[in-house]
Amino acid sequence: MKNGAEEIVVIGLGYIGLPTAIMFANSGYRVMGYEIREEVVEKINSGKAHIVEPEIDELLTEAIKSGNLRATSNPEDIAGKDVYIICVQTPLKEDKTPDLSYLEKAVKTVAKAMKPGSLIVIESTVPPLTTVRMARLIEELTGFKAGEDFYMVHAPERVMPGRIFKELVYNSRIFGGITPESAEKAEKLYRAFVKGQTFKTSSTVSEVVKLMENTFRDVNIALANEFAFLAHQYGINVFEAIELANTHPRVKIHAPGIGVGGHCLPKDPHLLIWPAKEGFGLIKLAREINDSMPLFTKDLLFSALKELNVPPEDAVIAVLGLAYKGDSDDTRNSPALAFIEEVEGDVKEVRTYDPFVPGTSGSVEEAVENADAVVIATDHSEFKNIDWERLGKLMRTRILIDGRHVVENPPRGFLFKGVGRGEY
Numbered sequence: 001m002k003n004g005a006e007e008i009v010v011i012g013l014g015y016i017g018l019p020t021a022i023m024f025a026n027s028g029y030r031v032m033g034y035e036i037r038e039e040v041v042e043k044i045n046s047g048k049a050h051i052v053e054p055e056i057d058e059l060l061t062e063a064i065k066s067g068n069l070r071a072t073s074n075p076e077d078i079a080g081k082d083v084y085i086i087c088v089q090t091p092l093k094e095d096k097t098p099d100l101s102y103l104e105k106a107v108k109t110v111a112k113a114m115k116p117g118s119l120i121v122i123e124s125t126v127p128p129l130t131t132v133r134m135a136r137l138i139e140e141l142t143g144f145k146a147g148e149d150f151y152m153v154h155a156p157e158r159v160m161p162g163r164i165f166k167e168l169v170y171n172s173r174i175f176g177g178i179t180p181e182s183a184e185k186a187e188k189l190y191r192a193f194v195k196g197q198t199f200k201t202s203s204t205v206s207e208v209v210k211l212m213e214n215t216f217r218d219v220n221i222a223l224a225n226e227f228a229f230l231a232h233q234y235g236i237n238v239f240e241a242i243e244l245a246n247t248h249p250r251v252k253i254h255a256p257g258i259g260v261g262g263h264c265l266p267k268d269p270h271l272l273i274w275p276a277k278e279g280f281g282l283i284k285l286a287r288e289i290n291d292s293m294p295l296f297t298k299d300l301l302f303s304a305l306k307e308l309n310v311p312p313e314d315a316v317i318a319v320l321g322l323a324y325k326g327d328s329d330d331t332r333n334s335p336a337l338a339f340i341e342e343v344e345g346d347v348k349e350v351r352t353y354d355p356f357v358p359g360t361s362g363s364v365e366e367a368v369e370n371a372d373a374v375v376i377a378t379d380h381s382e383f384k385n386i387d388w389e390r391l392g393k394l395m396r397t398r399i400l401i402d403g404r405h406v407v408e409n410p411p412r413g414f415l416f417k418g419v420g421r422g423e424y
């Protein structure tokens with residue numbers, strides 16, 4: 001352990017918390033990971049990660065062996081430490097408003113454990129003004145004064161699963177303090193392993209920055225999806241048009257498709273507008289457009305079934321890909337699942353094949369055997385090399401619906417339709 005280094009507690013050992021705890025521990029800090037799931041605590045303490053991520057097993061073993069990292073579910077173990085880093089989920093409720101109960105619970109746990117002078121960092125993505133609100137909550141619970149008796153910062157994570165340990169080091173980081181001194185303290189701490197640029201600001205700016213990043217992407221994808229609707233009406237291939245438009249030096253149109261999934265893009269625009277009273281029509285509409293894409297893909301499928309006189313109630317549909325994006329096993333908020341939910345009750349059978357998701361068919365061949373239509377819902381690399389003419393021989397009716405622009409040239413012998421492929 002580094003001499004005189006702060007003792008750190010990481011609350012919530014998930015996709016962000018565990019890698020962050022490991023990075024601090026392997027930089028010489030003494031780290032206590034706090035997690036309410038007992039089985040996760042046990043696993044981590046035995047040197048095994050409960051999440052899949054390149055390099056995590058070696059790095060966790062190193063952190064545990066050095067004695068710098070230990071996990072616990074006992075609140076007594078985290079009392080009186082210098083730094084508390086909160087990495088808990090902030091999901092949406094059914095009605096699309098944020099569920100901040102995990103965050104509030106974590107903040108209350110910290111309020112009980114902290115000492116005068118503690119630094120509290122929120123890494124979770126939160127609605128604007130939340131960090132200030134949480135500071136007030138701590139003041140009420142402890143009698144401490146924010147900015148004087150304790151320091152508080154919003155420091156959003158910006159990493160991509162599959163690249164977490166690289167991006168934790170090399171991505172730039174924002175430290176939004178409730179006071180400038182708070183931001184300063186957090187920046188100094190994270191310099192232990194961050195090699196990317198670091199920026200200091202207020203906690204509300206930092207909250208908004210994180211939410212704007214994903215809202216920017218969501219709104220741009222919605223625009224691309226709207227271009228796709230238009231392309232169908234004008235009988236053109238939107239991808240050809242996008243490629244040509246993108247030759248302009250200041251234009252970068254995103255990719256239309258079956259929809260937008262994952263744990264960030266479908267959620268963050270809602271968090272951004274939640275505390276606001278007005279002025280967010282575009283952001284809301286973009287969400288609605290992106291959420292409507294599975295239904296649009298269903299319309300393509302059903303018009304193809306009609307053209308070939310296949311009654312939907314007799315149709316067998318094979319969906320290729322369940323993950324929310326290519327070469328990932330993550331099915332959270334996946335548009336593939338939304339699509340299946342839309343069609344399931346109206347057809348005879350829906351089969352699925354995803355090379356990364358257990359519980360689906362064993363192979364593409366198995367999934368498409370005697371099927372009437374194949375729907376590509378995820379752009380896995382494996383799907384780009386499919387020999388459609390060979391596969392078509394196994395099918396009862398040859399309909400191919402491409403929701404992810406995986407197939408460049410429609411295969412011979414198929415009725416082909418794709419999102420944005422209005423020319424066929």
Ligand code: SAJ
Nearest residue numbers: 158159213214217221254255257260261262264265324325
């Ligand atoms: N998608 C499209 N068209 C596109 C790009 C994406 O339909 O042109 C779809 C994808 O298929 C997927 C969804 O959008 O279903 C989201 O994919 P993504 O690759 O845009 O994003 P995530 O959710 O995996 O990660 C994002 C990233 N944010 C940005 O690129 C601004 C990542 O850097 C963040 O760390 C992450 O959100 C997060 O945790 O906030």
